[in-house]
Amino acid sequence: MATIYLDNNATTRVDPAVFEEMRPFFCDLYGNPSSMHTFGGQVGHHLDTARERVAALLGAAAGEIVFTSCGTEGDSTAIRSALEAQPDKRHLVTTKVEHPAVLNLANHLVKKGYHLTLLGVDGDGMIDLDELRDAIRDDTALVSIMWANNETGTVFPVQEAGEIAKSRGALFHTDAVQAVGKIPMDVHQLPIDFLTLSGHKLHAPKGVGALYVRKGVPFRPFLVGGHQERGRRGGTENVPGIIGLGKACELAGENIEHENTRVRALRDRLERGLLATVPDTRLNGHPTDRLPNTVNLSFKFVEGEAILLLLDELGICASSGSACTSGSLEPSHVLRAMGVPFTYAHGSVRLSLSRFNTEEEIAFVVERLPGIIERLRSISPFTEEGDAWTGEG
Numbered sequence: 430m431a432t433i434y435l436d437n438n439a440t441t442r443v444d445p446a447v448f449e450e451m452r453p454f455f456c457d458l459y460g461n462p463s464s465m466h467t468f469g470g471q472v473g474h475h476l477d478t479a480r481e482r483v484a485a486l487l488g489a490a491a492g493e494i495v496f497t498s499c500g501t502e503g504d505s506t507a508i509r510s511a512l513e514a515q516p517d518k519r520h521l522v523t524t525k526v527e528h529p530a531v532l533n534l535a536n537h538l539v540k541k542g543y544h545l546t547l548l549g550v551d552g553d554g555m556i557d558l559d560e561l562r563d564a565i566r567d568d569t570a571l572v573s574i575m576w577a578n579n580e581t582g583t584v585f586p587v588q589e590a591g592e593i594a595k596s597r598g599a600l601f602h603t604d605a606v607q608a609v610g611k612i613p614m615d616v617h618q619l620p621i622d623f624l625t626l627s628g629h630k631l632h633a634p635k636g637v638g639a640l641y642v643r644k645g646v647p648f649r650p651f652l653v654g655g656h657q658e659r660g661r662r663g664g665t666e667n668v669p670g671i672i673g674l675g676k677a678c679e680l681a682g683e684n685i686e687h688e689n690t691r692v693r694a695l696r697d698r699l700e701r702g703l704l705a706t707v708p709d710t711r712l713n714g715h716p717t718d719r720l721p722n723t724v725n726l727s728f729k730f731v732e733g734e735a736i737l738l739l740l741d742e743l744g745i746c747a748s749s750g751s752a753c754t755s756g757s758l759e760p761s762h763v764l765r766a767m768g769v770p771f772t773y774a775h776g777s778v779r780l781s782l783s784r785f786n787t788e789e790e791i792a793f794v795v796e797r798l799p800g801i802i803e804r805l806r807s808i809s810p811f812t813e814e815g816d817a818w819t820g821e822g
């Protein structure tokens with residue numbers, strides 16, 4: 430049975446062209462780019478090319494790209510750097526729907542004595558810019574707002590949010606892990622100081638990412654060590670990973686328009702097909718301001734995990750919007766922040782596509798998923814009385 434992979438917001442397939450680009454850097458061009466000899470030094474030129482490719486996708490200059498090990502490291506570096514570089518400012522603003530890489534760090538920083546304001550979202554998962562305006566204080570070091578949400582695909586107004594942050598003297602970071610490669614961007618036209626991306630979300634391998642740091646923005650390295658990355662990130666470079674990230678960014682730039690039409694059309698067919706055939710289904714996320722590859726649906730009166738298990742039997746990979754915390758299934762923090770009703774929040778499934786999905790795959794899911802929901806509803810323990818989700822917990 431062939432796998433139908435609809436979990437691309439969790440991780441993506443390494444593009445075969447990316448893998449081919451990386452291949453020589455394991456057994457042949459394995460030198461250390463910091464070495465004095467030609468054998469190692471030549472690797473440095475390939476790193477330069479990769480840096481230029483990443484920068485080109487963002488509209489940045491190569492010197493503004495710092496390679497990291499993952500999206501989590503980029504988020505941590507940006508947030509900790511902003512606080513460390515402005516020791517008199519101890520307030521941070523972010524949202525309730527960030528990835529744990531931002532949210533759990535923010536909560537950790539509160540324990541260390543920093544102040545935190547978490548912005549809420551409306552029923553579509555969208556932030557309120559007036560709430561952001563009110564949240565910023567004189568001692569706000571950084572506003573960190575994700576470009577696109579990994580669970581719902583909702584795209585935030587980063588330009589407006591960045592302008593508000595900058596007008597009040599705060600630095601602005603965006604976790605763009607889900608946006609890079611899916612949304613065209615030109616960071617030099619935007620009020621962004623830091624931008625995080627991760628390789629494995631855009632068809633590069635796991636274990637590599639990048640942080641954009643706008644030229645002139647005060648910066649403190651997170652990993653203090655050697656002089657790699659011009660002193661901005663110690664540690665011998667993940668050369669094959671960086672080469673792969675460069676190639677993946679080049680491919681993403683070439684494919685971005687095509688993806689926005691072809692992948693979006695597949696996603697729309699999936700979304701419309703399911704909404705039309707399965708009653709009591711709701712779309713989680715903004716109807717229009719949304720990533721072209723993501724659809725998050727809630728099926729009333731069923732458990733998301735049960736849906737995933739039955740999809741898995743058909744070789745279909747998806748994610749649910751619940752997390753198993755201390756033995757009980759809790760709706761995700763994103764769906765809770767959106768106030769999705771209890772009887773819906775438990776039955777949420779995220780389907781996220783990539784350029785490797787086909788029309789046949791989508792047709793198969795549209796054909797089979799309604800029967801799965803029907804089957805589960807016929808044995809569902811839920812009732813209307815349980816529909817009293819408070820949005821807390």
Ligand SMILES: *Cc1c(COP(=O)(O)O)cnc(C)c1O
Pocket residue numbers: 438439498499500501502528530575577578579604605606607627628629630638
């Ligand atoms: C996946 C993801 C991350 C974390 O990236 P890693 O490379 O897995 O550390 C951060 N933010 C968002 C929005 C993500 O989707």
